[in-house]
Amino acid sequence: MTSPQVEVSGLTITVPGIEGGTKAIVDDVSFAIPRGEVLALIGESGSGKTTIALSMMGYTRFGARIAAGSIRVGDRHIDDMDDGALATIRGRDIAYIAQSAASAFNPSRTIMSQVIEPLLVHKLADRKAAEAKAVDLFRSLALPSPETIGARYPHQVSGGQLQRLMAAMALITGPELVILDEPTTALDVTTQVDVLKTFKTAIALSGATAIYVSHDLAVVAQMADRIAVLKDGRLCEENAAASILKNPKTDYTRTLLAAARPAERPRTTQEESATPVLAVSDLVAGYGRVRDGRPAVPVVHRVGFELARGEALGVIGESGSGKSTLARVIAGLLPRASGSVRLDGEELPYGMAGRTRDHFRRIQLVFQNADTALNPAHTVSQTLSRPLAFYHGVTGGEARARVSELLDLIRLPGSIAGRYSQELSGGQKQRVNLARAIAAQPDVLLCDEVTSALDTVVGEAILELIDELRRELGIATLFISHDISTVRAFCDKLLVLYAGTAVEQAGRDRFALGPHHPYTQLLLDSVPEMDPTWLERRRSQAPAALSEKASGDLCAFLPRCPAALEGSCDRVGPPSREDAGQSVLCHRTPADLHRAGGNA
Amino acid sequence: MITRLLPLRRGTDADQSGAQSASLRVAGRASSFLRKLPLSGRFGLGAVLFWLVTALIGPWVAPHAVGAFVDQEVFNGISGNSWLGTDYLGRDVFSRLLWGARYTVFLSLGAAIIAAFCGTSLAMLAAIRGGWLDELISRAMDTLISIPSKIFALVLVAAFDSSLGLLLLIAGITYTPGNFRISRALAMNLASMDFVQVARSRGEGAVHIAVREILPNMIHPLLADLGLRFMFIVLLLSGLSFLGLGVQPPHADLGSLVRENISGLTNGALAIIAPAVAIATLTVGANLLIDSLKGGGRS
Numbered sequence: 001m002t003s004p005q006v007e008v009s010g011l012t013i014t015v016p017g018i019e020g021g022t023k024a025i026v027d028d029v030s031f032a033i034p035r036g037e038v039l040a041l042i043g044e045s046g047s048g049k050t051t052i053a054l055s056m057m058g059y060t061r062f063g064a065r066i067a068a069g070s071i072r073v074g075d076r077h078i079d080d081m082d083d084g085a086l087a088t089i090r091g092r093d094i095a096y097i098a099q100s101a102a103s104a105f106n107p108s109r110t111i112m113s114q115v116i117e118p119l120l121v122h123k124l125a126d127r128k129a130a131e132a133k134a135v136d137l138f139r140s141l142a143l144p145s146p147e148t149i150g151a152r153y154p155h156q157v158s159g160g161q162l163q164r165l166m167a168a169m170a171l172i173t174g175p176e177l178v179i180l181d182e183p184t185t186a187l188d189v190t191t192q193v194d195v196l197k198t199f200k201t202a203i204a205l206s207g208a209t210a211i212y213v214s215h216d217l218a219v220v221a222q223m224a225d226r227i228a229v230l231k232d233g234r235l236c237e238e239n240a241a242a243s244i245l246k247n248p249k250t251d252y253t254r255t256l257l258a259a260a261r262p263a264e265r266p267r268t269t270q271e272e273s274a275t276p277v278l279a280v281s282d283l284v285a286g287y288g289r290v291r292d293g294r295p296a297v298p299v300v301h302r303v304g305f306e307l308a309r310g311e312a313l314g315v316i317g318e319s320g321s322g323k324s325t326l327a328r329v330i331a332g333l334l335p336r337a338s339g340s341v342r343l344d345g346e347e348l349p350y351g352m353a354g355r356t357r358d359h360f361r362r363i364q365l366v367f368q369n370a371d372t373a374l375n376p377a378h379t380v381s382q383t384l385s386r387p388l389a390f391y392h393g394v395t396g397g398e399a400r401a402r403v404s405e406l407l408d409l410i411r412l413p414g415s416i417a418g419r420y421s422q423e424l425s426g427g428q429k430q431r432v433n434l435a436r437a438i439a440a441q442p443d444v445l446l447c448d449e450v451t452s453a454l455d456t457v458v459g460e461a462i463l464e465l466i467d468e469l470r471r472e473l474g475i476a477t478l479f480i481s482h483d484i485s486t487v488r489a490f491c492d493k494l495l496v497l498y499a500g501t502a503v504e505q506a507g508r509d510r511f512a513l514g515p516h517h518p519y520t521q522l523l524l525d526s527v528p529e530m531d532p533t534w535l536e537r538r539r540s541q542a543p544a545a546l547s548e549k550a551s552g553d554l555c556a557f558l559p560r561c562p563a564a565l566e567g568s569c570d571r572v573g574p575p576s577r578e579d580a581g582q583s584v585l586c587h588r589t590p591a592d593l594h595r596a597g598g599n600a
Numbered sequence: 601m602i603t604r605l606l607p608l609r610r611g612t613d614a615d616q617s618g619a620q621s622a623s624l625r626v627a628g629r630a631s632s633f634l635r636k637l638p639l640s641g642r643f644g645l646g647a648v649l650f651w652l653v654t655a656l657i658g659p660w661v662a663p664h665a666v667g668a669f670v671d672q673e674v675f676n677g678i679s680g681n682s683w684l685g686t687d688y689l690g691r692d693v694f695s696r697l698l699w700g701a702r703y704t705v706f707l708s709l710g711a712a713i714i715a716a717f718c719g720t721s722l723a724m725l726a727a728i729r730g731g732w733l734d735e736l737i738s739r740a741m742d743t744l745i746s747i748p749s750k751i752f753a754l755v756l757v758a759a760f761d762s763s764l765g766l767l768l769l770i771a772g773i774t775y776t777p778g779n780f781r782i783s784r785a786l787a788m789n790l791a792s793m794d795f796v797q798v799a800r801s802r803g804e805g806a807v808h809i810a811v812r813e814i815l816p817n818m819i820h821p822l823l824a825d826l827g828l829r830f831m832f833i834v835l836l837l838s839g840l841s842f843l844g845l846g847v848q849p850p851h852a853d854l855g856s857l858v859r860e861n862i863s864g865l866t867n868g869a870l871a872i873i874a875p876a877v878a879i880a881t882l883t884v885g886a887n888l889l890i891d892s893l894k895g896g897g898r899s
Binding site for chain 1: 793794795797798800801802803804812813816817
C-alpha cells in the first residue's frame with residue numbers, strides 16, 4: 001500500500017489570546033487521506049473545521065498561525081513552504097470551493113473568464129485550450145447549454161448552477177486535493193441533491209482527493225469515505241463513514257447523530273374550542289401597487305389556515321416561496337392586499353395603522369437571524385425589559401425580576417443580563433430573541449426560520465425550547481422552515497407553500513399517510529438520509545412533463561411538475577381537492593398521486 | 601437536553617449586581633470607562649478637558665486685558681511680562697489666547713453641536729417617515745448646501761449685524777446639510793435592519809425607534825463627523841473674522857489669532873505658533889477622544 005495522499009499530524013493553529021499568550025483554535029489534529037478518497041470534517045461552528053481545511057493550502061485567517069504540526073499533500077510539505085511557493089500550488093494543486101458561490105464570483109466579469117483564471121494564472125494553458133477544457137467540465141457537471149453558459153454573468157445563473165460553476169473553476173487545473181467548504185449549505189434542498197450528485201461524480205472522475213467541510217451529517221454521509229468529527233478544535237473521532245454512522249464511539253458523535261434525526265414530539269391535545277386563535281383566509285399580499293386586491297408583484301396567493309391555542313402549524317417551502325412574507329403580513333409589517341386575518345374572531349386591520357397595542361402584543365414575530373434582530377447597542381436586560389414596559393407597564397424592580405424569570409425560562413444564567421448581544425453565542429442570541437417575544441405574553445408566535453442559522457445541536461435545543469414554551473404557555477405557533485423533516489416532527493399541522501400558493505395542507509398524521517402534491521413529494525425525496533447509499537438509490541428527478549410556463553391562474557408548479565396532465569394543467573387553474581383532512585391543490589386525483597408517489 | 605448543553609450558572613453575578621446601589625454604579629462606570637480608554641483616548645480626554653477649563657476661567661486668569669498693548673516691540677519672544685511673546689500690534693499673546701479660547705471652544709463646539717443636532721434629527725425624521733417627507737427634507741438640504749457659506753454669512757451679518765448668537769446660528773446652519781447627508785445614510789441603513797423591524801412589529805412609535813433603536817448604533821460615526829465639522833467651523837469663523845464679519849476686534853478666536861499674525865510666520869514668531877498649537881491640541885485631542893470611544897455600546 002502506498003502512503004496516503006494527504007497526511008496531517010499534530011496540527012495546531014493558534015490565535016493571540018485576550019490576555020497575552022496564545023489560544024489554540026485547532027489542537028493537535030492528525031489524519032490521513034488515501035489517494036482519491038473524500039474525508040469529511042464535521043462539527044459545529046467554531047469547531048475549527050474551516051480553519052483546518054484552509055491550512056491545507058498553507059493559509060490561515062488574519063491573526064491565526066500554524067504553531068505546530070506537519071501538513072503533507074502529495075510530496076509537498078505545506079508547512080515548510082514560503083508565500084511564493086504556496087502561490088504556485090494554490091488553485092493548481094490544491095483547489096478550494098467556498099460556501100457561497102454567489103459571493104465568491106466577481107459579479108462584473110463573465111463566468112468563463114473566472115473559471116479559466118486558474119489555468120491562465122499558473123500558465124498551464126492558453127486561453128483557447130482553457131476555454132475548451134472549461135466547456136468539457138461544464139458538460140460533465142451537467143450544466144445547461146455548456147457551450148454558451150460561460151458568456152453569462154454570475155447573476156444570470158441560478159444558485160445551484162453557480163455552485164457547480166465554482167466546482168468547475170476548482171477542478172479545471174486537475175488538482176490533487178479539492179477542499180469543499182459547506183458547498184451546499186446555502187442551497188435549497190431540492191437543488192442540493194442535484195449539486196451533490198454532480199459533485200460526487202465530478203470528484204470521482206477527476207480522481208482528486210477531497211476534504212468536505214460540513215455541519216450536516218446526512219449530506220456528509222452521501223459524499224464521504226471517511227468522517228472526522230471535530231469539537232472545539234480537537235479531533236473527536238475519525239473513522240470510515242459507515243462505521244461512524246452506525247457505531248459512533250464518542251458521546252459527542254452520538255449527540256450529533258441524534259440531533260440530525262429530529263425526534264417526533266407528541267401531538268398537542270386538541271381542545272375543541274369554538275374559534276381558533278388565528279384564522280387566515282384567502283390572504284393575498286405582495287409588493288408594489290395594489291389594484292383590485294392584487295398587488296403588482298404578488299408573493300402570497302390565496303393562503304388560508306386556522307390555528308388553535310397551543311397548536312403548531314409548520315409552513316414549508318423553498319426560498320422565495322413567500323414563507324417569510326406570510327409571517328410579515330400576519331404581523332402587519334406588510335399590509336395585505338386582500339383576504340382576512342382574524343385574531344380570536346376579530347378582524348385585524350390590513351397594516352400597522354389601526355392596530356392597537358394589544359393586537360401587536362398578541363402576535364409576536366421571531367426573526368430568523370438573531371445576529372441582526374437584536375439591537376447591538378442594547379444589553380440583554382434592556383432588550384427583554386422593553387416589551388415588559390411597553391405592553392405591560394412593568395418597570396423597575398418588578399421588571400428585573402421578570403427578566404430573570406424569563407432568562408430562567410430560556411435556560412440562560414442570570415449573569416448574562418448585563419451583556420451586549422455581540423458577547424453572546426449564536427444559540428444564546430436566538431434564545432434571547434425568543435424570550436423577547438415571550439415577554440409580551442403573546443397568543444400567536446410567528447417563528448421565521450429560527451433554527452436555520454444555527455448548528456444542528458443548538459438548533460435542536462431551540463426547537464425543544466419552543467415546543468416546551470408553546471405547550472406550557474398555550475401559545476399558538478406558526479413555524480416557518482425550509483426543512484421538511486424538522487417541521488414534520490415538530491408541528492401538528494403542515495402547510496406546503498410553492499410560489500406563494502398553499503399546494504398542500506394536512507394534519508401531521510394525515511400527512512404521514514400521503515398521497516402528496518408532486519412538489520411535496522419532490523421535497524420529501526430530496527431530504528438526504530443518513531444512509532450512505534441514499535444518493536445512489538434516489539431516483540433522478542423526473543423532468544417536467546409539459547414545457548408550459550406558469551401564468552395567470554395556472555398551477556405555479558407546472559414548469560417543474562413531472563406529473564402534469566396535458567389538457568387540464570396547462571388550461572385551467574388546479575382545483576383544491578379535500579380528502580379526509582388533507583387538501584391538495586392539483587388536477588390529479590389522490591389515487592393518481594398515490595400511484596405516482598408510491599411506485600418510485 | 602438543553603440543561604446539559606447550557607449548564608445553569610445562576611446565583612453568582614446576579615446577586616451582586618442587585619445589591620449595588622445606583623450611585624456606586626455610576627461611579628464604577630466612570631472609573632471603568634477611564635480604565636478601558638486606551639492611552640491615546642486618555643490624552644484626548646485630557647486635552648479636551650484642559651481647553652474646556654481654559655475657556656471657562658481664561659478671562660479671570662489672563663494677566664492682561666484682551667486689547668491691552670503691553671510692549672512696543674511686535675512679535676517679541678518669551679518674556680516675564682508676556683509669557684508667549686507679543687503679537688503684530690504688541691499685545692500679549694498669552695492673554696489673547698486665554699480670551700480667544702472661549703470663542704473657539706464655545707462658538708465652534710456650540711455650532712458643531714447645533715449642526716449635528718439639527719442634521720441628525722432631520723435625518724432620523726426622513727429615514728423613519730420616508731416617502732414625500734424624506735424627499736422634501738433632502739431637497740431642502742440640497743438647496744442649503746448649494747448656497748456658498750461665506751456669502752450666506754455675509755448677507756446675514758450685513759442684515760442683522762454681527763453678534764455671537766448670529767455667528768453661532770450661521771455656522772450651525774451652514775454645516776447642517778453635511779451632517780444630514782451622513783446621518784441620513786446611516787439611519788437609512790439602520791432603519792432596514794431586523795431589530796428595527798422587530799420594534800416596528802412591536803408597535804413602537806417613531807420617537808422610540810429613532811432614539812432608542814437607531815441612534816445608539818450611529819453615535820460613533822456621528823461623533824467622528826462632529827470632530828471633523830468642528831474643525832471646519834474653526835476655519836469658517838476665522839475666515840469670517842478676517843473679513844471683519846466674525847468675532848469683533850479686539851476680541852479674536854484662535855483661528856483669527858493665527859490669521860492676524862500671519863506676517864510673523866517668516867520670522868517664526870511665537871504669536872503664530874502658540875494659537876496654532878492651541879488649535880492643534882484641541883482638535884487632535886477631540887478626535888483622539890472620539891476615536892477611542894467604541895461604537896454601538898460595545899464594551
